[in-house]
Amino acid sequence: FEYLKILRRRKAWFIAAFVASVAVGVTLAILxxxxxxxxxxxxxxxxxxxxxxxxxxxxxxxxxxxxxxxxxxxxxxxxxxxxxxxxxxxxxxxxxxxxxxxxxxxxxxxxxxxxxxxxxxxxxxxxxxxxxxxxxxxxxxxxxxxxxxxxxxxxxxxxxxxxxxxxxxxLNRSQQRISALEGRLRAAKERFQGKLPEQTAANLQTVSGMRSQLESTSNNLRSELDRLSLIDRQVQAMKQGAAPVGVGVANQGATPSPQQRVTALQRQLATARTQYKDTHPEVQELERELQLARQEAAAMSQQPESTRQELLAGDPLYQQTMADRNLTQLRISSLRRTETQLQRDIVRYQSQIEASPMVEQELSSLQREYDIERDNNKHLSEKHxxxxxxxxxxxxxxxxxxxxxxxxxxxxxxxxxxxxRILLLALAAGFGLGLALVFARDYVDQSIRDARAVQDEFAVPVLAEIPRIHTA
Incomplete structure (x- = not known):
């Protein structure tokens, strides 16, 4: 009953809030x-x-x-x-x-x-x-x-x-890029012709063949040089009046030269000394002939050079030997040119083989770019x-x-x-607002209205209570 008393006592506040809320709701509903x-x-x-x-x-x-x-x-x-x-x-x-x-x-x-x-x-x-x-x-x-x-x-x-x-x-731009990349690839392959990775095996095989050919040419060159040295010694011996080394006498009935006689007598003397003593008449005869032959050889070597050359010019064996010497020199010159060319070719092919990895790297970069662009072109074509x-x-x-x-x-x-809905909300809001104002106003009111409030406030007993007097 206490709340009803409060509501009865503050009913003016409740009615004012309720009426105001309803008025606002009606105004909103209309306006x-x-x-x-x-x-x-x-x-x-x-x-x-x-x-x-x-x-x-x-x-x-x-x-x-x-x-x-x-x-x-x-x-x-x-x-x-x-x-x-x-x-x-x-x-x-x-x-x-x-x-x-x-x-x-x-x-x-x-x-x-x-x-x-x-x-x-x-x-x-x-x-x-x-x-x-x-x-x-x-x-x-x-x-x-x-x-x-x-x-x-x-x-x-x-x-x-x-x-x-x-x-x-x-797609058009991709095709243009492909054409440009194809041109770059073609130009690169032309520039690196001989150094391409796919040519490495052929280059190695060529170098191997050239090295075998160079070895054969070097052997032939050494043989020809040895032959030329032998011929030069033969020519030198002929110019000095000695028989050619390792070559038989061309004409068996020809008179031997003083140097030939010296050589033959020395050989005979050596053979006789193995059989006889130095006092043996045959040994002494050979020594005498050897001395005469040496004198003749010395006399012949003191002849003018022109005279010796005239004698050699008429010797068929000397002419044949000089012809062999010239031919050998020609073969040596040809073999040397071949050897030099083979060495240059080997160096060139070897440099191509050594450059192949760098060329492969450069070409692989271009090829990879070309493959990527070609795949992109394929995808673009499908999408198009x-x-x-x-x-x-x-x-x-x-x-x-x-x-x-x-x-x-x-x-x-x-x-x-x-x-x-607006009116219902206004009624609910007015009712709630009225109750809130009533209880708020009563809460802030400090007035004492009955004996219990006096006892609660001052803690003293109430002796008497005068009731409310209503006047007419």
Whole structure:
């Protein structure tokens, strides 16, 4: 009963707060502007062609697709066209009008009628528009739906055309880069001809053959040099009047030269001394003949050079020996030229073999760049072919399409304000506010109103209590 007493005592506060709250609620219900809601339903139609020819959609959830569609609907292209066709500008900036439209638009999903596994497919959605008049809400909602469907088809077509054009340009640039890389590869191979990695085995085989040929040529050259040395000694012996070393006498009946006689007598004397003593008559005869022969040889060696050359010029053996000497010199010169050329060729081929790794590294870099560009060209060609097919599909509208399933309806009543709800809220708020003010006012009031309050406040007994006297 204590709370009832407080409420009875402070009823003026309660009534004032309640009446004020109800008055505010009634005022709001009357003065708030009306807002009408209208919506059009857009159907998402499946592609009319094979799914293999339609670009795969991004793996988006229903909410993500709704967000993407909402962004397309709120694009400046769609809103500006709606503003112009509905004549909403009226000398106002286009940005202001499109901003107002954007705030009044809402995209909501409808109940899904298709599923893709565990995921719900977006088969339709609503375009909601709110306005102050019912007719304008219906007209603009209907216009938004039609413009959105038309602009979406155009944007898909423009996107397909732009994609095909872009890929065509990229493909042309890729082909130009391939041509340039082919030219660089061809020029590099021509510049490094003989040093190419694929020629290394042939170069090694050639060097091996040249080394064998060089070894054979060196052996032949040494043989010819030995032969020339032998011939030179023979010629020198002939010029000194001695018989050629290792060569028999050409004419057996010819008179031997003094030097030949000296040589023969020395050989006979050596043989006789092995058989007889030095006092033996045969040994003494040979010594005497040897001395005479030496005197004749010394006398002959003192003859003029011209006389000796005349004698040698008429000697057929000497002429043959000189001819052999000249021929040997020619062979030596040829073998030396061959040896020098072989050494140069070996050095050249060896340098080519040693340069092969660096050439391979440079060519491999070019080849790798060429292979990458060729693969890129192949991928671009495939993408370009696909883009051309998709462009054709977009032009014929054979891909995923949007269509107006239900046009916008005429709203019967405003969506807001909800007067009944406002009044109920005002009554509830007035009741709560009145109670709060009553108890707050009583809490701050320090007046003493009965004996118990006196005892609680001063801790003294109450002796008597005078009741309230009501006057007439």
């Amino acid at each position: 708030l502007p009306k807002t009408y809601r209208s919506s059009a339903t857009i159907a998402v139609q499946a592609p009319a062609v094979s799914l293999d020819l339609v670009p795969a959609r991004a793996d988006l959830s229903r909410e993500e697709r709704l967000l993407a569609l909402s962004q397309q609907l709120r694009s400046q292209t769609v809103l500006a066209r709606v503003a112009r066709e509905e004549q909403l500008l009226s000398d106002r900036p286009i940005e202001v009008v499109t901003g107002e439209l954007m705030r009044r638009i809402e995209v909501l999903p409808t109940k899904p009628i298709a599923r893709d596994g565990d995921r719900q497919e977006l088969s339709a959605f609503e375009i909601v528009y709110k306005d102050g008049t019912a007719d304008r809400a219906r007209r603009i909602a209907d216009r938004l739906a039609n413009v959105f469907v038309d602009e979406h088809s155009k944007s898909r077509e423009l996107q397909a055309e732009g994609t095909a054009e872009f890929l065509s340009q990229q 072919s696909t883009a051309q097919v998709q462009e054709q599909i977009a032009r014929t509208r054979g891909g995923e399409r949007f269509s107006v399933l239900y046009p916008a309806y005429m709203p019967d009543s405003p969506e807001s304000p909800n007067r009944g």
